[in-house]
Amino acid sequence: MELCRSLALLVGSLGLMFCLIALSTDFWFEAVGPTHSAHSGLWPTGHGDIISGYIHVTQTFSIIAVLWALVSVSFLVLSCIPSLFRLGHGPLVSTTAAFAAAISMAVAMAVYTSEWWDQPPHPQIQTFFSWSFYLGWVSAILLLCTGALSLGAHCGGPRPGYETL
Template identity: 65%
Template sequence: MEPCRSVALLVGSLALTSALVALSTDFWFVAIGPHYSAHSGLWPDGNQQSVAGYIHVTQTFNILAVLCGVASVGLLVLSCIPSLSAPGRGPLVSSITAFVAALFMLVAMAVYTGERWNQPRHPQIQSSFSWSFYLGWVSVPLWLSAGGLGLVAHSRVPRPGYDTL
């Protein structure tokens, strides 16, 4: 297996892991007051009546990003097994799905950041983004890197020519 494909698989796996952890944890936003602290994520408790629309958008695009990420990593794994992949097409399709995953995650993170940033602040409550939020942002450049490395791996695949016929 060539090095670019191996590194693309590693980086894609890291992006998928960070997106899955970000999606499933409740530390996207933290609020600390004089006598309490609270944290929230994308999956509110059942005792809230309605969920804001930007949370639904963030959930949806995060899930789409994770599904594309699973497809990207799966295609890279299959491209490492010559009998299961089309010659030279695995890294190309994998890089396209990695770029789509990065785009979906970028939309999700931008919507969440924009909506949370514009919410009114209380003078006695210190609020900030937390580690789950940052893991979501980390997955974007990781998927872009995985897509770029997949393109490099695709360009280095030997093409059939007259000498191979």
């Protein structure tokens, strides 16, 4: 199933890239008031900022998701080069890593979403999630698709038998 493996590699690379961009940018949340606007992300820049526990959880699970996604994409690349990797096991390892990355990113996003969702509204300030936040959710979906495509590549690939000995 070269098509599944190639699509898994493409989607996994996009998921990894989106996850890295979401993790490193400061446009997760925006607030617009009558005279000013501000945005924030996972990495506060002020010296006196007290970082809440939910930010630490989101940071940690996002970093874990990036590491799992990197493992997934690496094993997909290795599975495309038969001389470097044993036939058939690259997509299986990639499947496991991609699902772990998707779950980690989904936990990070759910924690962040649930914390900001419960904030009381201010009458003069409009608050909303911004593009980095949505990129995080898209990366979770892409990593889930990577796992499904890798599983398809593993199930549809050749099985070792007497012919390969």
